[in-house]
Amino acid sequence: MSRSARFGVGLLWLFLMCQSFVESAVIGTVSLPRVRRQGTLVSGSVIVPAGVLGVKAIGDIHPADYEDTTLSFWLHVERSEDGGQSWRYVAGSRWVGGPFTDPETGAVNPNPELFFSIPPAGNLVRFILDVPVSMRVGGTLEAHDVVIVS
């Protein structure tokens, strides 16, 4: 292999290494699949690992339900310091159906993403979907090892 080829391979390796550093890795996740739901649905829990720099909970709304203005739900996040014996509120947000374009990103009908303060490592976290009217919705809670930018 010529010197220039070796140099090129080296550059490629360096590029890929840099990419691996800037890509977000999900280091903890728990989900509720998107199915027709109504009522209060509680996800499983996941331990907050060390090194978490970003957390978010994502609602997963069926596209056919998104613009139905009769639909809504609350997405809540809770944490536990005692292995799930008791739970403490962290954050929540309410989604209401209807056409929506994010004026900042231009995204049309984006799934709602709830960012919140990073719970202490070792805590359990879970999310709750509170769905008053039947709709197709799910959710995911993610812990990342990088700061998440929306």
Place this chain on the structure above:
Amino acid sequence: MSRHRPGRLACFLLALWVAGSRVTQAAIAFVQDDVGHNSATTSLAVAFTSNVTAGNAIVLLLKTVSTVTISSIVDTLGHTYVLAQENDAQSMRTGLYRVVNISGGANTVTITVSASSSVTAVVLEYSGMATSGELDQSNFNSGASATSGNHGSITTTVGDGIIISVMGFGGNPGTITGTSGWTARQVANVRQYPQDKITSATETTSGAITWATAQTWNGVIANFAAAGGAPAAPKRLMLLGVGDRARP
């Protein structure tokens, strides 16, 4: 000898007043902060990690879009949030609210807006803030796409206190460099930058910051007095009264 007694009495009272002032002017201290953000929501709820302490103050830093209005701000302890400064330029709406002399306990702050939109809320708890007349100065500023900006200039009139600012961005600004000597607080999605500075003397500042990627920006700033650090004029009037009475 007796002729000088009123003067001595005045000096003694002056020393007592100065000493007393120093004891009662407790510095403001940061206690805790939490953050929440959702890009498509009509209500956002943010809980404090730990119970808040009775007598402390809560500051709420809010960012949403200018096309919506704030319908309500409530918390589970029943406080009423008072606006210190708002700015609705550059398609964003930033606001700085506070409530002083709070009740203690577990607390979640819920913000409701007039239509589904991006909402970011930072809640901060401080101890040592004045329980009345706490707001000293406030200002706002905004600008088109750039990599630096400020929150508008304020010249504080209280020494012991705190200056708080929040900058909203129209997009991801990348790495942000805060004002020298200030402390960055919770950031949820990198499109807002809250910071504060505990003060022991008056100053003029705009909380200028820089960031990596050019974005539109919209900021607000306000400063608050520490308990006992509110305007000293009433105390001086009292002292003059004592001195007047002491004169022969």
